[in-house]
Amino acid sequence: MTALTVLADDQFGAPMPDELFNLPPIIAGVDWFTKPVLLALLSSVLVIGFCWAAFANPKIVPRGVQNVAEYGYMFVRDQVARPFLGKDADRWMGLLLSVFFLVLIWNVMGVIPLAQFPVASHIAFPAVLALSIYVLKVYLGVKHQGAGGYFKNMMFPPGLPKPIYLLLAPIEFLSNMIIAPFTHAVRLFANMFAGHMLLAFFSMVGFWFLFEKLTPMGAGVGVIGVVMTIILTGFEMFIQFLQAFLFAMLAAMYIGGSLHPEH
Numbered sequence: 001m002t003a004l005t006v007l008a009d010d011q012f013g014a015p016m017p018d019e020l021f022n023l024p025p026i027i028a029g030v031d032w033f034t035k036p037v038l039l040a041l042l043s044s045v046l047v048i049g050f051c052w053a054a055f056a057n058p059k060i061v062p063r064g065v066q067n068v069a070e071y072g073y074m075f076v077r078d079q080v081a082r083p084f085l086g087k088d089a090d091r092w093m094g095l096l097l098s099v100f101f102l103v104l105i106w107n108v109m110g111v112i113p114l115a116q117f118p119v120a121s122h123i124a125f126p127a128v129l130a131l132s133i134y135v136l137k138v139y140l141g142v143k144h145q146g147a148g149g150y151f152k153n154m155m156f157p158p159g160l161p162k163p164i165y166l167l168l169a170p171i172e173f174l175s176n177m178i179i180a181p182f183t184h185a186v187r188l189f190a191n192m193f194a195g196h197m198l199l200a201f202f203s204m205v206g207f208w209f210l211f212e213k214l215t216p217m218g219a220g221v222g223v224i225g226v227v228m229t230i231i232l233t234g235f236e237m238f239i240q241f242l243q244a245f246l247f248a249m250l251a252a253m254y255i256g257g258s259l260h261p262e263h
Helices: 003-012 017-021 035-055 064-088 090-108 124-145 147-155 162-212 216-259
Strands: none
Touching (some): 035 064, 064 090, 064 216, 090 124, 090 162, 124 162, 124 216, 147 162
16 A cells, blocks of 8 residues: 555545455455455346346236336337347347346446445456457357458458558458457446446545534535535436446447448
């Protein structure tokens, strides 16, 4: 721990980024089993349980959990799958619906009491999920277009003057093979990381000036901290939904690009 970290902890009691995201093991001696891992496992169980309760024994007139799940299904089908997959949308609804709900619950964990940690703010989780989607994308591209056809369509879009390909081909290769999966993961991670930091900061300001160091002047700052925490929590919930939508949409776009290279 650096002198600056010690100074910040001693004077203000504020959690440092290292304390917010590098959490100790839940079970002593099991270093990998931390709070983010527990929440990720719990999120998977919740998605499976939710889908099982909704679709294991569906009713003609949906009620309760099935009704909520069908609204989610129609949203993913109409806003995510069909625009990019067309007639193949129904084949991939299971994957896309699972990805959407999983990422959404990962994110919502950041505002649930006691949990209060967005799983996607640990880069390992969105990275593994994005890599899985990308491996599937390459596999489908090679399967449906052939290895040569897949890389040709990726690097040499038709209809352009041939000299342009000298510049365009390496850019397309870099964009599709490296930048695309990187940004797919980092976009989700960065938004959840930043949101968690902001909520932690303003909630700490409110707690510190209202409970730890209450003064007439500090009380106003503390109230501002509480109000900002409430406002940012609402905004963060919108961002959590938006990032789940974008992650699933990009997954559909990548899969659709491999199945239908002409688009």
